[in-house]
Amino acid sequence: MGRVVIAGGTGFLGQNLAKHLTELGWEVVVISRHGSGDHARWQHAVWDGRTVGDWVRNLDGATALVNLAGRTVDCIKTPAHCDEILRSRVESTEVLGRALRSVKTLPRVWVQMSTAHIYGDPPEVVCDEDSAYGWGLAPFVAREWEQAFAHAVSLLPMRQVILRTSFVLGKNGGALRRLGKLVRFGLGGTVAHGRQGISWIHERDMDRLFERAIANELMHGPYIATAPNPVSNAEFMREMRSALRVPIGLPAAAWMLRLTVPLLLRSDPDLALLGRYCVSRRLQEERFEFLYPDVRSALQNLYNS
Numbered sequence: 001m002g003r004v005v006i007a008g009g010t011g012f013l014g015q016n017l018a019k020h021l022t023e024l025g026w027e028v029v030v031i032s033r034h035g036s037g038d039h040a041r042w043q044h045a046v047w048d049g050r051t052v053g054d055w056v057r058n059l060d061g062a063t064a065l066v067n068l069a070g071r072t073v074d075c076i077k078t079p080a081h082c083d084e085i086l087r088s089r090v091e092s093t094e095v096l097g098r099a100l101r102s103v104k105t106l107p108r109v110w111v112q113m114s115t116a117h118i119y120g121d122p123p124e125v126v127c128d129e130d131s132a133y134g135w136g137l138a139p140f141v142a143r144e145w146e147q148a149f150a151h152a153v154s155l156l157p158m159r160q161v162i163l164r165t166s167f168v169l170g171k172n173g174g175a176l177r178r179l180g181k182l183v184r185f186g187l188g189g190t191v192a193h194g195r196q197g198i199s200w201i202h203e204r205d206m207d208r209l210f211e212r213a214i215a216n217e218l219m220h221g222p223y224i225a226t227a228p229n230p231v232s233n234a235e236f237m238r239e240m241r242s243a244l245r246v247p248i249g250l251p252a253a254a255w256m257l258r259l260t261v262p263l264l265l266r267s268d269p270d271l272a273l274l275g276r277y278c279v280s281r282r283l284q285e286e287r288f289e290f291l292y293p294d295v296r297s298a299l300q301n302l303y304n305s
């Protein structure tokens, strides 16, 4: 087995993936802006996400590059934050493209993170890979991110996979950790009208999908990384309460979230008030088998096993 380089690999998904790949016998190098942490099982290289530097040598002869770098969107959308959300994704992708042009032996595949939010927030339409892109900040950022990727990888003889990822459900990271706390406090009721879609994927299926994108020569182009059964907010919250065995969940009206989420959680209420229903036609056609295809089995596994 060869080497996988994970740019932006110090976060929730990157650490999960590094663990998963090293357990399978891959050599892993994580690239980030900070020190190494304490991981004996994988190596670490430092970059600034903008300029080519010594970190580039890790790409030479690697089997795969996985790019996850990007400032979290779980914040108040001030102009400065919006700028950083965009720039951290576009500039890091661009510099990876420049770096690859200087190595002797290219990785065989570049797996690029993107977001299912590229399809916007349609209230009812079920989106697949062929759906039109949506309107708003997140679809704009996603399009710029994917365009930067297309430009960065153009003319390089390497396989390209884009994972337009939905809400990744993990016990120890991502937005579910915070949501779990709210549910335990009895605040896990339906949000607003509750019909907004939640497209989601269990963290283990996410790792398996990354692994497949790295190893399966037939995977190419954009895929929506999402389980086949998106649910409404009302159903998701009901399954959360059931998995956490909390009988009561106070519902939250839209105005309550608009008032409290920026103040108390320093986040963006639209992340809960809006949503989307996505499925992956391509993963279905390619018969990717999800370990957790429905939200009940996913949440029960995370909280009760």
Ligand SMILES: NC(=O)c1ccc[n+]([C@@H]2O[C@H](COP(=O)([O-])OP(=O)(O)OC[C@H]3O[C@@H](n4cnc5c(N)ncnc54)[C@H](OP(=O)(O)O)[C@@H]3O)[C@@H](O)[C@H]2O)c1
Residues within 6 Å of the ligand: 007, 008, 009, 010, 011, 012, 013, 014, 031, 032, 033, 034, 048, 049, 068, 069, 070, 071, 072, 073, 084, 088, 092, 113, 114, 115, 116, 165, 166, 167, 168, 169, 174, 175
């Ligand atoms: N988790 C999800 O449900 C989900 C869903 C869809 C898409 N995604 C996307 O997948 C990627 C990874 O998600 P995650 O949950 O692992 O996020 P995370 O925990 O916030 O990790 C983000 C990573 O990006 C790096 N980063 C942050 N700001 C940066 C900047 N200005 N320049 C360069 N690197 C920067 C961080 O590295 P350092 O700070 O150590 O440099 C970190 O390794 C993100 O781009 C996210 O938008 C995640």
